[in-house]
Amino acid sequence: MTRTSRRWTEWTIERALQACAAGSVLITVGIIGVLVFETVAFFREVPITDFLFGTVWTPQFSDAQFGVLPLVTGTLLVSAIAMAVALPAGLLSAIYLSEYAPARVRRVVKPVLEVLAGVPTVVYGYFALLFVTPLLQTVFPTLSSFNALSPGLVMGIMILPLVSSLSEDALHAVPTGLREGAYALGSTRMQTALRVVVPAAFSGISASFILAMSRAIGETMIVAIAAGQQPRLTGNPMSPVETMTAYIVQISMGDTPTGSIGYRTIFAVGMLLFVMTFTLNLASDWLRRRFREEYA
Amino acid sequence: MTTSLRPLVTRTSDSPGPTTPVKIGVTGLNFFYGQKQALTDLTINLHANIVTAFIGPSGCGKSTFLRTLNRMNDIIPSTRVEGRVLIDGEDIYSSSTDVVDLRRRVGMVFQKSNPFPKSIFENVAYGLRINGLARNRGEMEGRIENSLKAAAIWDEVKDRLTESAQTLSGGQQQRLCIARALAIQPEILLMDEPASALDPIATQRIEELIYQLKVDYTIVIVTHNMQQAARVSDQTAFFWLGQLVESGPTEKLFTNPAEKLTEDYVTGRFG
Amino acid sequence: MSTRASRLAGDRLLQTMSILVLALSLVALAALLYDIWSDGWYRLDWQFITSLPSRRAASAGIYPALVGSLYVLLVTAVLAVPLGIGAAVYLEEYGGGGRFARLIEINIANLAGVPSIIYGLLGLSLFVRAFQMGPSVLAGGSTLALLALPVVILSTREALRTVPMSAREGSYALGATQWQTIWHQVLPSALPGILTGLILAMSRAIGETAPLITIGALAYLDFAPSGLMSPFTVLPIQIYNWVSLPQPAFAENAAAGIIVLLVLLLTLNAVAVVLRDRFQKARQ
Numbered sequence: 129m130t131r132t133s134r135r136w137t138e139w140t141i142e143r144a145l146q147a148c149a150a151g152s153v154l155i156t157v158g159i160i161g162v163l164v165f166e167t168v169a170f171f172r173e174v175p176i177t178d179f180l181f182g183t184v185w186t187p188q189f190s191d192a193q194f195g196v197l198p199l200v201t202g203t204l205l206v207s208a209i210a211m212a213v214a215l216p217a218g219l220l221s222a223i224y225l226s227e228y229a230p231a232r233v234r235r236v237v238k239p240v241l242e243v244l245a246g247v248p249t250v251v252y253g254y255f256a257l258l259f260v261t262p263l264l265q266t267v268f269p270t271l272s273s274f275n276a277l278s279p280g281l282v283m284g285i286m287i288l289p290l291v292s293s294l295s296e297d298a299l300h301a302v303p304t305g306l307r308e309g310a311y312a313l314g315s316t317r318m319q320t321a322l323r324v325v326v327p328a329a330f331s332g333i334s335a336s337f338i339l340a341m342s343r344a345i346g347e348t349m350i351v352a353i354a355a356g357q358q359p360r361l362t363g364n365p366m367s368p369v370e371t372m373t374a375y376i377v378q379i380s381m382g383d384t385p386t387g388s389i390g391y392r393t394i395f396a397v398g399m400l401l402f403v404m405t406f407t408l409n410l411a412s413d414w415l416r417r418r419f420r421e422e423y424a
Numbered sequence: 425m426t427t428s429l430r431p432l433v434t435r436t437s438d439s440p441g442p443t444t445p446v447k448i449g450v451t452g453l454n455f456f457y458g459q460k461q462a463l464t465d466l467t468i469n470l471h472a473n474i475v476t477a478f479i480g481p482s483g484c485g486k487s488t489f490l491r492t493l494n495r496m497n498d499i500i501p502s503t504r505v506e507g508r509v510l511i512d513g514e515d516i517y518s519s520s521t522d523v524v525d526l527r528r529r530v531g532m533v534f535q536k537s538n539p540f541p542k543s544i545f546e547n548v549a550y551g552l553r554i555n556g557l558a559r560n561r562g563e564m565e566g567r568i569e570n571s572l573k574a575a576a577i578w579d580e581v582k583d584r585l586t587e588s589a590q591t592l593s594g595g596q597q598q599r600l601c602i603a604r605a606l607a608i609q610p611e612i613l614l615m616d617e618p619a620s621a622l623d624p625i626a627t628q629r630i631e632e633l634i635y636q637l638k639v640d641y642t643i644v645i646v647t648h649n650m651q652q653a654a655r656v657s658d659q660t661a662f663f664w665l666g667q668l669v670e671s672g673p674t675e676k677l678f679t680n681p682a683e684k685l686t687e688d689y690v691t692g693r694f695g
Numbered sequence: 696m697s698t699r700a701s702r703l704a705g706d707r708l709l710q711t712m713s714i715l716v717l718a719l720s721l722v723a724l725a726a727l728l729y730d731i732w733s734d735g736w737y738r739l740d741w742q743f744i745t746s747l748p749s750r751r752a753a754s755a756g757i758y759p760a761l762v763g764s765l766y767v768l769l770v771t772a773v774l775a776v777p778l779g780i781g782a783a784v785y786l787e788e789y790g791g792g793g794r795f796a797r798l799i800e801i802n803i804a805n806l807a808g809v810p811s812i813i814y815g816l817l818g819l820s821l822f823v824r825a826f827q828m829g830p831s832v833l834a835g836g837s838t839l840a841l842l843a844l845p846v847v848i849l850s851t852r853e854a855l856r857t858v859p860m861s862a863r864e865g866s867y868a869l870g871a872t873q874w875q876t877i878w879h880q881v882l883p884s885a886l887p888g889i890l891t892g893l894i895l896a897m898s899r900a901i902g903e904t905a906p907l908i909t910i911g912a913l914a915y916l917d918f919a920p921s922g923l924m925s926p927f928t929v930l931p932i933q934i935y936n937w938v939s940l941p942q943p944a945f946a947e948n949a950a951a952g953i954i955v956l957l958v959l960l961l962t963l964n965a966v967a968v969v970l971r972d973r974f975q976k977a978r979q
Contacts, residue, residue, distance in 0.1 A: 131522050131524075131525065134524065134872060135522075137872075137874070138872050138873060138874055141874045142785075142789055142873075142874075144781065145781045145782070145784050145785035145789060146785050146789070146795075147781075148777075148778050148779075148781030148782040148785060149781070149782040149785040149786055149790075149796075149799050150799070151778060151782065151844075152782055152799060152802055152803050152806060152844060152845070152848065153798070153799060153802050155806060155817075155841050155844065156802050156805070156806060158817050158821055159809065159813060159814075159816075159817050162816060162817050162820040162821060163813075163816065165820075166820065216716075217716045217719075217720070220709075220712055220713045220716045221713060221716050221717050221720070223709070223713060224710065224713030224714065224716075224717065228710055228713065237717055240720070240721055240724060241720070243724060244720060244723075244724055246898060246899075246902075246960070247727070247902075247957075248901075248902025248903075248904070248931055248956060248960075249902070249904065249905075250902070250904045250931040250934050250935050250938075250953075251727070251731070251902075251934075251953050251956070251957070252727075253935070253938065254731065254934065254938050254946075254949055254950070254953060255726075255727045255730060255731070257938060258730070258734070258938070258946055259726065259727070259730045285720060285723050288720055316702045316703070316705070316706045317706055318702075318705050318706040318708075318709045318710075319702070319705075321709070322709070339808070342808060345810070346809075346810025346811070346812065346813075347810070348810070348811065348812045348904070348905035349904045349905055349931075349935065352905070352935070353935065353938050353939070373810065373812050373905065376812055376815075376816070376905075376909060377812070377905060377908050377909070380815075380819075380908045380909045380910075380911065381908060381914060386824060394816065394909075395816060395820075398812070398813055398816045401810060401812070401813065402809065402810075402813050405808065405809065405810055405813075406805065406808075406809070409805060409808035410805075412808075413804065413805075494868065496864065496867065496868065499863065499864070499867060524870050524871070524872055525870070527867060527868055527869070527870045528869075528870035531868065531869070532864075532868035534861060534864060534865065534868075536861060538859075538861035538862060538864065538865040539865075540862065540865065540866075540880060541862075541883075541884060550866070550869060550871075550879065551869035551870065551871075554869065554870065554871045554872075554875045554879070555869075555870050601865070604865075604869065605868065605869065608869060608870060
């Protein structure tokens with residue numbers, strides 16, 4: 129190969145690879161562009177204040193109302209239940225795996241957690257609707273067959289591996305010297321873990337919590353299957369609710385004509401969902417970077 | 425050690441130089457990693473068909489300097505070079521120099537042997553293939569055999585050419601890397617502490633090999649081992665804190681150095 | 696924590712609680728698998744795999760969904776694998792920490808956190824409507840390719856980072872160009888890691904439901920897709936459809952469908968392990 133043709137080949141390959149990388153930016157541009165375009169069209173017909181602060185969501189009724197709050201509370205209710213499971217359980221298992229567990233236990237537990245994280249969400253939905261809800265109904269007879277509690281609990285199990293592995297990474301990053309210092313002062317393992325290691329890893333652990341929250345808010349199939357499709361403004365975990373994601377699925381399963389107001393609602397709801405998760409992801413990322421700087 | 429080192433370098437020219445022509449001429453070379461200056465104002469001539477050794481304490485810049493001679497530092501981000509490095513009178517940092525052509529002419533052997541995770545045969549064949557140096561299988565095999573013979577490893581590997589290079593011992597791996605470098609017929613061979621990870625017997629074989637190779641190649645070797653420098657090299661250059669303190673015939677540098685600093689180093693008072 | 700006994704009790708308590716939590720998650724996984732197996736195993740037979748869906752649960756099968764899943768996965772792989780590996784190679788080998796590379800890195804990290812259903816909205820607007828692909832195999836595969844891309848890029852970069860610098864230097868020193876070095880040395884060395892990441896990305900894609908529902912994949916289809924522009928359904932959507940029906944017999948179909956889906960995932964992961972072993976052996 130001559131020198132010029134070699135240089136030309138190298139240049140072409142580098143540009144082609146660069147184009148692949150630049151393509152990922154186009155995805156973001158596409159997501160934001162599509163959401164903004166359809167949402168703006170939506171807000172031309174529905175005032176933004178009605179959307180954000182309205183308490184009734186009946187877009188398919190003849191006297192349609194577009195108050196998104198019931199979908200938001202439904203989402204937050206299920207996510208809060210999921211967090212109530214995933215945060216303490218995830219943190220405890222992270223502390224155990226990082227500070228206590230012998231290698232033998234880790235070898236068993238880590239793959240199990242990986243399997244839990246790899247199960248498709250539609251499977252968790254089945255589990256919530258047809259196993260957990262009937263089981264809970266034997267304890268709470270008033271629990272309706274669609275409810276926030278059961279999908280919330282199952283979602284907690286699904287998110288647990290995420291919290292556990294990210295928190296464990298954070299705990300691992302705490303320098304051994306800090307632990308040794310605590311032991312040297314006569315601390316027990318628990319005192320060392322809870323009073324020295326966990327506080328030192330606090331921002332890393334918070335980052336994992338926030339990321340878990342973002343994951344819970346964006347989770348779709350578990351709630352679409354087991355939480356119901358009744359948008360209602362309630363904090364009662366026993367009653368059916370509809371989340372933002374479940375609403376998008378509901379409309380997509382029906383035939384809503386393109387360009388109609390019903391079609392645009394899913395983009396407006398999608399936009400809100402995107403903004404919420406994006407903010408949480410940024411916050412998580414910021415905390416993680418701050419954590420890394422502390423122990424770089 | 426607060427005296428300026430700059431003027432000391434000029435004394436090098438007082439000593440009688442080698443009789444072979446200058447192969448590599450370095451003038452006013454500065455090198456930076458980001459903001460940090462690693463080499464300061466190096467000026468030295470390296471002659472053809474002799475062995476020149478670079479010595480000095482670790483971190484003195486001898487390896488960095490070696491890597492500027494085939495522009496290996498180019499692959500490290502945010503590094504910068506000032507000054508001139510001429511090979512056969514041509515500036516290797518000029519915009520018309522093709523770095524790929526340069527590295528074909530200037531072979532390199534690394535401190536830690538780094539055979540590719542392939543067969544012994546393929547390790548030597550790689551350079552021939554990418555440079556299109558063999559037109560057919562017969563020519564390829566001939567060149568590979570010659571390179572392995574030149575690196576004094578042929579007898580040990582001729583019956584196991586298809587085996588993975590990772591199965592060789594450390595010393596054999598390093599000689600394979602030398603064979604790999606010789607296969608593309610460079611003019612200059614740079615060796616960055618080639619024996620530092622080897623046992624004494626393997627080291628001795630490498631040193632004998634270097635002695636034989638200087639008939640055909642210009643060899644520059646970095647070593648932290650002063651006995652090794654004394655054994656294998658004709659010329660020696662002593663570096664300290666990114667500067668060239670003194671260079672000259674190996675024997676003179678070790679027995680009658682011009683600089684106090686060199687004397688302290690070669691007599692083991694520091695480093 | 697004054698007395699020794701109470702200190703030890705605290706330590707014991709924390710440890711017991713942790714083990715309890717881990718045991719519970721193990722139990723949950725076991726319960727899930729047992730529940731699905733006991734609901735669905737007796738519906739599993741050749742007829743179930745090769746039949747079309749039906750209004751009668753007992754004669755319904757997953758054939759169109761299974762074929763649809765494989766079609767969509769193929770399109771996803773064809774699009775996401777070269778693009779993802781290309782982007783990863785650029786960022787890891789060429790990017791050099793420049794501003795452009797930094798921008799793309801932040802972007803990819805954020806994309807990895809976008810809920811999958813949002814990708815569905817993008818696919819609906821872009822592929823189905825603007826590019827007029829309709830709710831086709833091509834639109835579905837493209838949508839999942841966007842979703843898989845960040846995963847492919849992140850895992851490929853991870854694999855490229857494990858290749859030691861000395862392998863690159865050895866190649867450069869012989870007069871290899873950057874691309875020759877990447878193609879002949881870096882990529883082969885990173886291959887086992889790259890493959891593992893690809894399989895992980897594809898496993899995720901095959902279990903995805905929400906984005907495909909959003910782009911309008913059909914819930915009921917009585918023929919298997921025959922090409923890129925065919926309408927389609929996939930296994931998770933078929934499962935979702937059956938779960939949503941009130942009759943218990945359909946729930947059993949859903950359970951059987953889940954078993955097939957999980958077996959498919961297991962097979963993919965087993966293939967990954969075998970491939971990785973074989974490559975590692977071939978290189979020794």
